[in-house]
Amino acid sequence: xxxxxxxxxxxxxxxxxxxxxxxxxxxxxxxxxxxxxxxxxxxxxxxxxxxxxxxxxxxxxxxxxxxxxxxxxxxxxxxxxxxxxxxxxxxxxxxxxxxxxxxxxxxxxxxxxxx
Numbered sequence: 001x002x003x004x005x006x007x008x009x010x011x012x013x014x015x016x017x018x019x020x021x022x023x024x025x026x027x028x029x030x031x032x033x034x035x036x037x038x039x040x041x042x043x044x045x046x047x048x049x050x051x052x053x054x055x056x057x058x059x060x061x062x063x064x065x066x067x068x069x070x071x072x073x074x075x076x077x078x079x080x081x082x083x084x085x086x087x088x089x090x091x092x093x094x095x096x097x098x099x100x101x102x103x104x105x106x107x108x109x110x111x112x113x114x115x
Contacts (some may be wrong), residue, residue, distance in 0.1 A: 072095065073094060073095050073096040073099060074094050074095070074096070075094065075095045076093050076094060076095075077093050077094065077095065077097070077098075078093065080093075
């Protein structure tokens with residue numbers, strides 16, 4: 001490896017060695033960061049307002065399919081004869097259990113494939 005210094009890099013550092021006023025530099029940096037954070041906050045607020053507006057427009061259209069899906073997922077897988085057994089297994093005796101397990105399996109598979 002060559003220990004000599006590149007003249008272009010030396011010239012670049014030499015041109016940058018003028019003294020900076022610490023207070024003015026700090027004020028300039030802080031003003032630029034505050035301005036960008038305000039802009040990004042306004043952009044986020046505008047996107048949020050637009051999403052809420054879209055949600056309010058589409059909510060009535062999505063209500064009936066969501067209720068139908070809820071009824072579909074509550075279909076029991078089997079009906080036990082004993083009322084106590086039916087009560088005890090009722091949290092896992094719905095169509096939602098295999099659907100949820102399938103969705104979890106797909107999620108884990110996608111995480112494994114993307115990693």
